[in-house]
Amino acid sequence: MQYTVKQLGDLAGVSARTLRYYDEIDLLKPSAVTEAGYRLYGPDAVDRLQQILLYREMGMGLDQIKRIMNDPQFDLKEALLSHRKSLLQRKAQLEQLLETVERSLAGLEGRIHVTDKEKFEGFKKQLVADNEAKYGKEAREKYGDEAVDASNAKLMGMSPEDWENFKKVEEELIETLRAAMEEGDPDSDLGLKVGELHRRWLSFTWQSYSAEAHRGLAEMYVADERFKAHYDQYSPGAAEFLRNCIFAYTEKKRG
Amino acid sequence: MQYTVKQLGDLAGVSARTLRYYDEIDLLKPSAVTEAGYRLYGPDAVDRLQQILLYREMGMGLDQIKRIMNDPQFDLKEALLSHRKSLLQRKAQLEQLLETVERSLAGLEGRIHVTDKEKFEGFKKQLVADNEAKYGKEAREKYGDEAVDASNAKLMGMSPEDWENFKKVEEELIETLRAAMEEGDPDSDLGLKVGELHRRWLSFTWQSYSAEAHRGLAEMYVADERFKAHYDQYSPGAAEFLRNCIFAYTEKKRG
DNA sequence: GATAAACCTTAACGTTACGTTAAGGTCAAG
DNA sequence: CTTGACCTTAACGTAACGTTAAGGTTTATC
Numbered sequence: 001m002q003y004t005v006k007q008l009g010d011l012a013g014v015s016a017r018t019l020r021y022y023d024e025i026d027l028l029k030p031s032a033v034t035e036a037g038y039r040l041y042g043p044d045a046v047d048r049l050q051q052i053l054l055y056r057e058m059g060m061g062l063d064q065i066k067r068i069m070n071d072p073q074f075d076l077k078e079a080l081l082s083h084r085k086s087l088l089q090r091k092a093q094l095e096q097l098l099e100t101v102e103r104s105l106a107g108l109e110g111r112i113h114v115t116d117k118e119k120f121e122g123f124k125k126q127l128v129a130d131n132e133a134k135y136g137k138e139a140r141e142k143y144g145d146e147a148v149d150a151s152n153a154k155l156m157g158m159s160p161e162d163w164e165n166f167k168k169v170e171e172e173l174i175e176t177l178r179a180a181m182e183e184g185d186p187d188s189d190l191g192l193k194v195g196e197l198h199r200r201w202l203s204f205t206w207q208s209y210s211a212e213a214h215r216g217l218a219e220m221y222v223a224d225e226r227f228k229a230h231y232d233q234y235s236p237g238a239a240e241f242l243r244n245c246i247f248a249y250t251e252k253k254r255g
Numbered sequence: 256m257q258y259t260v261k262q263l264g265d266l267a268g269v270s271a272r273t274l275r276y277y278d279e280i281d282l283l284k285p286s287a288v289t290e291a292g293y294r295l296y297g298p299d300a301v302d303r304l305q306q307i308l309l310y311r312e313m314g315m316g317l318d319q320i321k322r323i324m325n326d327p328q329f330d331l332k333e334a335l336l337s338h339r340k341s342l343l344q345r346k347a348q349l350e351q352l353l354e355t356v357e358r359s360l361a362g363l364e365g366r367i368h369v370t371d372k373e374k375f376e377g378f379k380k381q382l383v384a385d386n387e388a389k390y391g392k393e394a395r396e397k398y399g400d401e402a403v404d405a406s407n408a409k410l411m412g413m414s415p416e417d418w419e420n421f422k423k424v425e426e427e428l429i430e431t432l433r434a435a436m437e438e439g440d441p442d443s444d445l446g447l448k449v450g451e452l453h454r455r456w457l458s459f460t461w462q463s464y465s466a467e468a469h470r471g472l473a474e475m476y477v478a479d480e481r482f483k484a485h486y487d488q489y490s491p492g493a494a495e496f497l498r499n500c501i502f503a504y505t506e507k508k509r510g
Numbered sequence: 511g512a513t514a515a516a517c518c519t520t521a522a523c524g525t526t527a528c529g530t531t532a533a534g535g536t537c538a539a540g
Numbered sequence: 541c542t543t544g545a546c547c548t549t550a551a552c553g554t555a556a557c558g559t560t561a562a563g564g565t566t567t568a569t570c
Contacts, residue, residue, distance in 0.1 A: 101338050116301050123312070
């Protein structure tokens with residue numbers, strides 16, 4: 001069935017103004033528009049609004065929500081699984097906050113001593129929306145906007161530990177790349193390890209992997225001046241060598 | 256010890272800008288200011304910031320937070336107990352949202368059918384901040400800003416059921432007041448019942464009760480034109496009669 | 511058919527709670 | 541002394557709507 005703005009708003013707990021605003025910013029278009037100009041929302045719009053509200057619940061900005069949901073790779077089931085993870089994190093944070101309140105009460109009664117630091121436990125927002133703020137900027141400076149937008153859904157679900165591992169793998173990749181370049185053979189064990197490490201690095205941001213896509217990215221490293229410059233800063237010719245390692249790795253994997 | 260804006264911000268997870276803004280709007284003043292003009296925050300400010308963040312966590316606006324915390328009746332322990340209640344409500348809502356996600360996943364897999372209404376369960380915000388939006392306006396029109404501000408902390412914790420009961424007690428109060436006025440004796444059983452109902456009605460918004468405060472309020476009903484007009488709309492002389500019933504009730508209780 | 515209430519549209523200004531930038535002063539470590 | 545981190549105030553900008561206004565549409569009732 002189809003809903004007008006008020007009907008959908010009442011159903012979902014948002015204002016008609018919100019729905020019109022979402023239409024205006026192309027976040028949630030109505031399923032149809034009557035001759036009189038009335039917006040009508042169908043099942044597809046209902047499902048999309050649910051997703052929007054879930055992302056919004058996590059504090060994500062509308063611009064970001066739009067990018068994620070407009071990604072051709074957006075998958076409803078994956079998204080729901082991601083939401084579940086985020087909600088569980090949020091729940092854990094709430095429980096921490098409850099603990100903080102309990103301890104503050106106990107401190108008030110002189111039963112225990114509560115440090116200033118403890119008084120703010122649970123307020124720290126290690127949550128999905130903050131990942132963009134925290135890591136997105138760094139990632140954007142390193143890899144460019146397109147790469148980050150393409151991996152936004154995955155990046156959003158990262159914990160601080162994930163981020164650290166992400167960076168560690170990259171550091172190891174750079175080191176191994178340097179060593180392999182001294183050896184000079186992309187087909188060597190070191191060269192293959194470079195390819196494998198690169199694949200592991202990609203797993204942090206790619207929703208799915210294919211050797212073909214991996215090779216496509218590798219070609220982009222030498223074709224796109226920004227990526228080339230990024231890797232060549234480690235060592236002259238690094239982008240090209242990395243491309244070759246990736247090809248060796250994917251060929252061997254395939255062969 | 257004392258913290259600068261950055262130190263307190265890092266400790267609490269808020270920006271220095273936020274702290275400066277809170278100083279500007281008189282929500283959180285620094286404990287001291289150095290000769291160079293630097294803000295310094297001591298233990299009192301730390302505790303106050305914790306409270307601010309707890310209210311903010313519940314979605315409460317800063318203006319509202321300020322009114323509650325500046326109320327002479329503000330009590331830290333009561334506030335913490337109220338926070339706990341709010342946090343538990345929030346937790347229950349999150350769990351509902353998790354259930355909604357699980358059901359949506361099951362629906363996606365064709366295991367169950369999920370209604371459009373069910374898809375939005377958990378998003379409805381029956382929470383403290385919304386009480387002001389929902390009930391505050393109605394309450395303000397009826398009782399005036401001062402009365403509502405004075406009872407804000409209690410009002411914020413109301414559930415929809417509480418609100419309905421609040422109104423029911425008031426309706427019964429008005430009816431009984433009318434009946435008692437026809438009888439004409441504030442000291443009668445009906446008159447005393449008016450006093451008791453009024454006390455019950457107050458218990459929804461007062462953090463503590465005393466006969467003295469009750470009588471003070473009763474005096475205000477006849478002295479303040481708005482209250483007088485409010486009650487006299489039910490029946491001419493109702494404000495004065497109510498004052499007399501309250502005095503009879505509190506005198507009998509005391510004697 | 512007329513009426514009234516509820517709802518629809520677009521337009522546009524306002525609000526809240528900061529984020530960001532700029533200019534210039536202060537503090538602490540090397 | 542230098543430098544980097546941090547402080548101040550000022551002021552403009554931003555995100556996500558809320559609110560008001562003017563005028564059209566829909567639906568139920570008489």
